[in-house]
Amino acid sequence: MTGGVLLPAGMRYLGDNTKILVVDDELDMRIFIATLVKTGGYQAIVCRDGKEGIRKARAEVPDLIILDVMMPGDGGVKMYRDLKTDPLLKDVPVLMLTGVQEKSFSHYIRMLKARGEDTIPDPDAYIEKPPVPEDLLKTIRKLLSDA
Numbered sequence: 001m002t003g004g005v006l007l008p009a010g011m012r013y014l015g016d017n018t019k020i021l022v023v024d025d026e027l028d029m030r031i032f033i034a035t036l037v038k039t040g041g042y043q044a045i046v047c048r049d050g051k052e053g054i055r056k057a058r059a060e061v062p063d064l065i066i067l068d069v070m071m072p073g074d075g076g077v078k079m080y081r082d083l084k085t086d087p088l089l090k091d092v093p094v095l096m097l098t099g100v101q102e103k104s105f106s107h108y109i110r111m112l113k114a115r116g117e118d119t120i121p122d123p124d125a126y127i128e129k130p131p132v133p134e135d136l137l138k139t140i141r142k143l144l145s146d147a
Helices: 027-039 050-060 076-084 102-114 133-146
Strands: 019-023 043-047 064-067 094-098 125-128
Touching: 019 027, 019 050, 027 043, 027 133, 043 050, 050 064, 050 076, 064 076, 064 133, 076 094, 094 133, 125 133
Parallel strands: 019 043, 019 064, 064 094, 094 125
Antiparallel strands: none
16 A cells, blocks of 8 residues: 555545635634645645635545635635536535535525525535544545545
8 A cells, every 4th residue: 555545345446636725814714724634544625715616626626625714815615606607617625624614604595595595515525624633524524435
C-alpha cells in the first residue's frame, strides 16, 4: 500500500488521489482543516472564498467539499447554490463547517425553496465550529465512503 488510508471493513480504500476542497475565509481554519485532511491520507485543495472555490471545484472536481457559510464576497451560500445547480458538481458531497447554527442555515434553505427560487438539497453533513478533529475526520470518511 502506498500512502493511503485503509478504512474499517465495509468501507472502500481511499488513497492519495482523493481530493477534498476546503473553502474558508479564515487562514487558521484552512490550515487546521488542510492538516487534518492530509493526516487522514487525502489531498487538500484550499480556497479562501466562494468565487475561488467554485472556480477550483470546476477545475479539480473534488471528491468532497468542506465549505464555510459566512465569507466575504461570494460566500458559502452562493457557492453551495452554484454547486448544487452545476451538472458537473451537483453530486459532489458537501460538508458545511461553519459558525452559523445548522437551524439557521436550514431555515434559509427552506425559505429559498418556499419562494420557488431553488430546489437545492440540504448539505450532506453539517458541523458547527469549532469542530472536534476526530468527529470531523469521521464525518469526512463517512461522506467519502457513501459517495
